[in-house]
Amino acid sequence: MFVVFLIIVATNSFAQQPNIKEKDSTKIAQDSINKAEFLKNIGNGYLPFNYFNLDLRYLVKFNQFEGLRTGLGGITNNRFSERFRINSYLVYGFKDKRYKYSVGGGFRVNESSNTWINLSYTDDLQETGSSNFLTDKRFFTFFEPRLLNIDLFHRHITKSVGLQHKISNHLLSETQLATSKINPTYLYNFILGDRSYNTFDLSTAKLSLQWSPFSRFDVEDGSVTETKDGYPKFTLQLTKGFKSVFGSDFNFSKLDFRTVHQLNHKNDAVTNFTLVAGIAGGETPLTHLYHAYPNNITKETILQRFSVAGLNSFETMYFNEFFSDKFSTLQLKHSFRPFKISERFKPQLVLISRYAVGTMSSIERHQGVQFNTLEKLYSESGFEINKLLFGFGLSFAYRYGGYHLPNLEDNIAFKFTFNISI
Template identity: 65%
Template sequence: MSKLCTLAFLLLFSWLVRAQTTAETSTEPTQDSIKKSGFLKQLADGYLPTKYFNFDLRYLVKYNQYEALRTGLGGITNDAFSEKFRINSYVVYGFKDHRFKYSIGAGFRIAEKTNTWLDISYTDDLQETGSYPFLTDKRFFQLFEPRLLNISLFHKIISRSISLEYQLSPNILAETQLSINDINPTYAYEFALNGANYNLFNLSLAKIAVQWSPFSNFELAEKGVEEGEDGFPKFTFQYTKSFKDVFEGDFNFSNFEFKTIQQIQHKNKSLSEITIVSGISNGHAPLTHLYHAYPNNINKEKILRRFSVAGTSSFETMFFNEFFSDKFTTLQIKHALKPFNISEKYKPQLVLISRFAIGDMDNIDRHQNISFGTLEKGYSESGFEINKLFFGFGLSFAYRYGAYHLPNIDDNIAFKFTFNLTL
């Protein structure tokens, strides 16, 4: 399994490098730097541009425990196709569950100055149970997403949605979404409520997300708002309301999530980053729409059998599906020391990391046929990374301590690769 993932990743990486090289050598010298810069920006955003259509690199190759290899194509039309209308779609196939997943959507620009878009979409796919993606983070792209390799707990979701994304002000991005969702867990889960057991259910959701960047510098350009200098801290808020008996919705509940990121650049060229994430759910929410703390440790006994790739903001010693919460807070502190100036091109960097999570769950007996713990005692881990040792790869070490320290010392240790690529 791990060999297959590594091979797929290396093939994708080499293809991207060849694509970059082609783009660099096919232009005149006077245009080369401009086109190279534009190509790299598109690539960093997760797109491979063509004349009318930008391919979305998120859908090319992925791997997880439920689908095994997941591969497909996706993308979105660009401004050369139309500046007022866009079509986005993807189709992927899982080689273990033998099932196609897909999405089709269209968007209409309502106001150019505030970059306001009205979007509609239909999606038939999987979603990780306990995850809580922010609407305003949907364009976040990583060439390699290490947590995906070991996720096993998914639910099938068929979603029909309409959304409105808009720039309330230069520093405030917002998105509102209304959706009707059919949820079918892929594992033997039942939600017990009022004498009935639900193993599949319908949710009618209204969601609003706001991203506030008060210290970033923005400019009102001809085609909307463009971000200049990136400032911190940043704040993201998200509220979700589920309505019972509206479009056959089964449950009433509300969720609220909050995230803030602060970066401090020190005079000695070291960098500190503090990230706080919190969420709370009220009402009758099934496990699919509650919270985990983004664990990233494989459920295997030996350290070397758990050897994988560390994430950027995950708990490396916390086992998958070990904890769930209906209220939680996580704190992550990273301090990146000044890179070691070994040579002009070889500059590895030491990063010190500490993470803490606390949470709880009411009415845990409603969630049947699945076993998990809660975080009311507070979960702690600390460690370090040595990044960019070889072609973007490095090493990480983390140790689990405190109230959830395990009797077997080996079970508290996570030793993994890191991967950092700057385009």
């Protein structure tokens, strides 16, 4: 809520201009461009200043391990330099009483292909079982509901160098070489032969490709701009861990894939499909395996589990309930045209179904964490009624199929939703 308040104040301050009876048309056009650029930055999670943009992701967060997490971060903008950039953040967790930080930067080696070489040093936490694509666009929401209930983190100290390159307008690539020291914050031992690891070093290489074959691009003011966000989109990422390179302990490989498709109907309804799959082989610790994006806390009653629904999470799947080294998820959403009850009150009904399947080989290697596997098909379906009041709505989901639980209410998730856009 603090972040939302800050953005509203900043937006209003920017919009307030002294009343001038006569303005030059060029000045009016420039003001319009500046305001559009300002709102674009806010939508991407940045509050722009003269030479740098404040990163709103680091102001206020909360999770079960750190409690309240707050700090500051930012990145230099084009006014500082169009060829160099510096980005960093510093945050503090009040529950674990630790500072986390990152220092990085980059320099552009080719403007036409938007080729950058990036360097970073990071000492922070990461959710165990999470997997991110290097080529993902910056994703920002005012409120990230899953963070509230996550408790399984591992600390990592990572040094990395990366190459960001646009192969074509439709195909983006990013490569990264990194070394990491991994220290789980929970009781965990990775067993290999007669040796047990509770902390370990990793040296990895990643190659990520994002292909948007149906997007449209035009040249505007000398730069290429995406004018049509076309679907489907495809993302592929290969990760390779090298044993004995810079002291690395394990040799493993991972392949991650995601495709997103969207159908826009004539009645303003929208249907979304998201397919995600991953496979990990070799000596892969639990920290770098997969969960299926769960978002349900382990409490006895429905009301005790009442929280906020995520954007693409399994609302009836409990945190740390499943882990896999091979998995796939399919999510289907159909958003009906908003109901225009009044100019300001336009709730929207969304139907949702989610499915997950997976497996785990050599499960005996992972000691200290109790979890299940997803050999049977996991299924949940439900609905959301969004934007009922100040961006808040309600969601309902029901768990059925191969992992239906004996107690009926344990299969039900009833939560808030929160949707707001700039």
